[in-house]
Every structure is written in structure tokens, then in C-alpha cells.
Amino acid sequence: MSAEAIDPDDxxxxxxxxxxxxxxPSTTGPGTPRLGIVALVVAIVAAAGGLIFALIGAHAxxxxxxxxxxxxxxxxxxxxxxxxxxxxxxxxxxxxxxxTLLGLWALVQSITAIATHRGRPQGIAGAIVAVAGPILYxxxxxxxxxxxxxxxxxxxx
Numbered sequence: 509m510s511a512e513a514i515d516p517d518d519x520x521x522x523x524x525x526x527x528x529x530x531x532x533p534s535t536t537g538p539g540t541p542r543l544g545i546v547a548l549v550v551a552i553v554a555a556a557g558g559l560i561f562a563l564i565g566a567h568a569x570x571x572x573x574x575x576x577x578x579x580x581x582x583x584x585x586x587x588x589x590x591x592x593x594x595x596x597x598x599x600x601x602x603x604x605x606x607x608t609l610l611g612l613w614a615l616v617q618s619i620t621a622i623a624t625h626r627g628r629p630q631g632i633a634g635a636i637v638a639v640a641g642p643i644l645y646x647x648x649x650x651x652x653x654x655x656x657x658x659x660x661x662x663x664x665x
Contacts (some may be wrong), residue, residue, distance in 0.1 A: 509607020511579070514645075516519070516558065517561040518587070521630075532651040533570070534571060539624065539625065539626035540560065540626060540627070541621075541625070541626060541627030541628075541629075541630055542605050542627065543617060543620060543621040543626040543627050543631070544608075544621035544622075544626060544627015544628060544629065544630030544631035544634060545616070545627055545630045546617065546619040547617035547620075547621050547627070547630065547631055547635075547638075548614075548618070548630045548633050548634035548637065549615050550610055550613055550614040550617065550629075550634070551610075551611065551614035551615070551618065551633075551634040551635075551637035551641065552612055552637055552643050553574060553610060553615035554564070554606075554607045554608075554610035554611040554613075555606055555607070555611070555637050555638070555640065555641035555644060555645075556646075557603065557606070557609075557610075558603055558604060558607030558608075558641060558645045559641075559644050559645060559648050560640075561583065561600055561603030561607075561623070561647050561651065562597065562600060562645045562646075562648045562649035563596070563606075563649070563652045564652075564658065565596045565599050565600035565603070565649075565652075566648070566649040566650070566651075566652035566653040567652040567655060567656040568593070568596045568656065569593045569653060570592075570595075570652065570653040570654065570655065570657045570658075570659075570660065571598075571656040571657075571660045572592060572593045572654075572656075572660075573593065573657065573661065574660025574661050575655075575659070575660045575662075576589055576590075576656040577660075577661075578660060578661055578663075578664035578665075579664070580593055583630070587643075588663065600649070604645065607641060607642075608635065611638045611641045612641065613636075614634050614637070614638040615634075615635055615639065617631075617634070618631040618632070618634035618635035618638060619631070619635065622635070634635065
């Protein structure tokens with residue numbers, strides 16, 4: 509082959525345009541942003557729901573544990589004495605797993621919305637919220653537990 513220009517109409521041309529329709533350029537425009545909007549809404553529901561349950565449950569556990577710690581020496585504390593907070597712990601655990609599943613759904617749907625241009629800005633926001641949700645859950649739970657402990661110790665003093 510020489511450095512000459514390749515004629516696409518030449519039947520001896522080694523480069524033949526594809527006749528397969530899946531490789532043809534898309535004739536449709538970008539889809540509706542509904543996919544990205546749904547992803548964003550699911551991510552917000554997952555993050556906000558998990559955050560609310562973390563705040564309420566961890567504060568209740570902190571107050572109960574703080575009251576027990578203030579009432580007796582630490583050496584006498586056993587895990588069996590934490591049985592009264594088991595419903596709160598179970599509630600927080602169920603909320604965590606539900607929020608995790610919703611967050612994963614939102615993350616996958618956000619990536620799909622970004623890749624297919626069906627609500628790209630909303631998909632980007634949904635992905636950010638879905639990734640930030642577990643971080644907010646842990647931070648809020650830790651803060652609420654600490655505040656509950658402090659409130660219990662302050663009340664006992």
C-alpha cells in the first residue's frame with residue numbers, strides 16, 4: 509500500500525464500512541432526565557433516612573449506656589447489661605442495611621444515567637449523595653452517641 513489516499517468506493521479497499529446497525533451513529537437525541545432524577549431521589553431518601561435513624565437511635569443508645577456507666581464502675585459492666593438497647597441497635601442495623609441497598613441502587617442508576625446522558629447532572633448529584641450517605645451515617649451516629657453519653661454523664665453528676 510502506498511501513501512496515496514484511500515478511495516472508499518474502490519472495491520479493493522481493505523477498509524469496508526460496517527453494515528451492522530449497532531455500529532451506526534445514534535439517530536435519537538439524548539433521553540429524558542427521568543433516570544437521573546429517580547437516582548437522585550433514591551439517593552436522597554437513602555441518605556436522609558439512614559441519617560435520621562442514626563441520629564435518633566445512636567442518641568438513645570448513648571443515653572442508656574451513659575446512664576449505666578455513670579451508675580456503676582466500668583469493671584462491672586457486661587454486654588448482658590446492654591440488653592435494654594437491643595431494639596435501638598436492631599432498628600439502626602435494619603435502617604443501615606435498607607439505606608445501603610437504596611444507596612447501591614442509586615449509585616448504579618446514577619452511573620447509568622451519567623453514561624447514557626439521561627439526566628447526567630442529576631446522575632452526578634445522585635452518585636455524590638449515594639457515596640456520601642454511609643459517611644454521613646457513621647459521622648451522625650458517632651456524634652449522636654457521644655452527645656447521648658455526655659447528656660447521661662451530665663445528668664448523673
